[in-house]
Ligand SMILES: Nc1ncnc2c1ncn2[C@@H]1O[C@H](COP(=O)(O)OP(=O)(O)OP(=O)(O)O)[C@@H](O)[C@H]1O
Ligand SMILES: Nc1ncnc2c1ncn2[C@@H]1O[C@H](COP(=O)(O)OP(=O)(O)OP(=O)(O)O)[C@@H](O)[C@H]1O
Ligand code: SF4
Ligand SMILES: [Mg+2]
């Protein structure tokens with residue numbers, strides 16, 4: 001595999017928050033990469049560090065208490081972590097764009113849609129001023145808003161949630177970024193609107209040939225969108241592989257349990273499988289051993305002592321669990337699930 | 338009380354409407370109505386779970402709260418055990434509330450943060466003078482155990498619990514009076530999947546154990562289908578389709594139901610089903626379209642759909658839909 005095929009490489013990322021004088025890591029040793037033109041989904045339950053991870057990439061962490069402690073974020077081979085704000089600004093919105101769950105976080109309520117779109121184009125492209133508005137309108141067309149000529153004169157509150165998310169997507173793709181980071185872009189939307197937006201993202205991704213890093217907690221969305229999947233639990237990557245293997249050959253007990261606990265439309269189930277307990281909070285995170293140990297149906301005594309590493313179990317499939325740690329001696333009669 | 342002729346039915350709702358007034362201008366005069374529930378007719382059989390599903394703003398919560406008589410209906414009829422409770426007030430209303438309880442979506446907002454869990458759960462018992470002095474605590478402890486909380490939860494406060502546990506507290510409270518009907522309004526929507534499944538299993542087993550009738554409201558059709566015997570689909574204040582849970586999924590009739598089902602992303606990368614992508618946005622319930630409320634977005638709309646309002650009619654055995662395709 002040639003190295004330049006990797007668009008984004010995250011290596012041993014540690015992002016911490018200072019809470020009452022102590023540093024707690026919301027992202028602890030996260031590594032994965034995104035190849036160009038690939039759709040990677042990061043999936044995990046609330047609080048597992050998905051947003052903190054994506055804010056780390058964009059250098060959008062809250063300045064007063066959050067910071068990257070360790071690790072690298074290589075974009076086209078160049079580490080973004082040491083860059084200053086000005087250098088990041090030239091990358092943000094141009095080579096890497098981000099959209100959020102709540103489109104209003106990206107829109108200014110007192111400015112017209114047209115004004116805000118024009119501004120992105122003025123800042124990041126060399127378009128002539130007289131062509132800018134035309135481009136804004138054509139971008140709106142591209143995201144399925146046909147009344148672009150009128151919408152540019154309207155304010156965000158005049159649009160529905162789905163329309164606003166389209167506008168935000170139009171702004172995000174304005175400069176043909178190489179990477180789009182989408183943090184739960186459809187979580188606030190109804191399923192029928194979600195279907196519209198997911199299809200839109202897929203179409204643009206294919207058209208423009210950008211890579212997408214999509215963050216979600218919905219395994220349905222993952223199955224629909226992803227080429228590759230990164231499963232996060234409690235600030236760590238616990239499993240990573242292509243979408244087919246995640247769903248048809250999951251290895252980490254958390255991935256298996258998660259897949260088992262969702263109700264499925266096509267099946268009759270009397271009872272759902274559950275995962276006992278809840279995700280530990282930042283302050284209650286086990287300091288050593290596996291972070292899933294208290295909830296894991298396959299936990300063994302040593303899981304509390306040995307901190308598992310993320311390691312390949314087969315080509316293109318990594319798991320963080322001592323069941324798969326080759327260095328661990330096998331006990332007699334142990335079955336690998 | 339009448340000797341109910343439809344003794345299978347715990348609850349019957351006929352042409353229920355709930356409008357919210359819209360006021361404007363200097364004198365705050367009424368200038369219109371939000372037709373949050375425009376027409377719902379349905380019956381709940383004793384001991385069944387009926388799922389009400391639909392997208393944001395379609396009127397599910399309004400329907401739930403009107404049925405439980407937290408709100409006063411604008412029009413229509415509500416019969417509980419054959420008795421008309423549409424307009425009852427005062428003591429009568431208070432009495433009926435013992436039989437009809439609600440569980441809410443937001444476990445954070447629906448519990449009083451200043452009250453001990455023990456008091457939260459026993460409050461309804463105390464209010465209705467039920468549960469004798471000495472026995473009260475024992476009863477509450479029993480309830481807490483039933484919903485899977487440790488007994489020492491009694492002495493703790495809501496903030497000491499996780500979202501899923503708080504939802505259990507809300508369920509224990511709703512069960513305290515041994516109601517006949519529980520209306521659960523999005524009880525798991527705020528929870529993570531791993532915790533959601535815990536709460537769904539709990540609700541299902543309690544429903545069986547206490548022979549409860551459950552009106553289960555949610556926007557997630559997979560969850561609703563898992564929980565329900567029958568399902569009603571709402572769109573813009575109207576019930577557009579009602580059938581057995583499995584039937585509605587396998588054999589949807591209404592074009593909206595078809596779109597809704599096809600839009601749900603399936604957790605199976607080898608089975609990427611074809612989505613029906615709806616165009617446009619849901620119209621405002623303040624100004625609903627003439628004719629079929631779904632016609633501006635309906636992929637199967639015919640010319641008459643913008644003129645004539647379809648009625649909920651039987652299209653198959655125990656399968657009703659309101660769509661002109663079937664009239
Ligand atoms: N500004 C902050 N200060 C302190 N802790 C924070 C801050 N932002 C996030 N955290 C904590 O970091 C952890 C990870 O949060 P994050 O928002 O990344 O989760 P997430 O996976 O995106 O969850 P969700 O699905 O709810 O969006 C959580 O425990 C959260 O409480
Ligand atoms: N108190 C109120 N006054 C005026 N309008 C209201 C009021 N409550 C709800 N509405 C409106 O009535 C309609 C139905 O609202 P309702 O909350 O019943 O929908 P829902 O199906 O429960 O939605 P969700 O899935 O978002 O909970 C919406 O258009 C809403 O804006
Ligand atoms: S009545 Fe017409 S518009 Fe309404 S759902 Fe049926 S076909 Fe579509
Ligand atoms: Mg997040």
Ligand SMILES: [Mg+2]
Nearest residue numbers: 397398399523
């Ligand atoms: Mg609601």
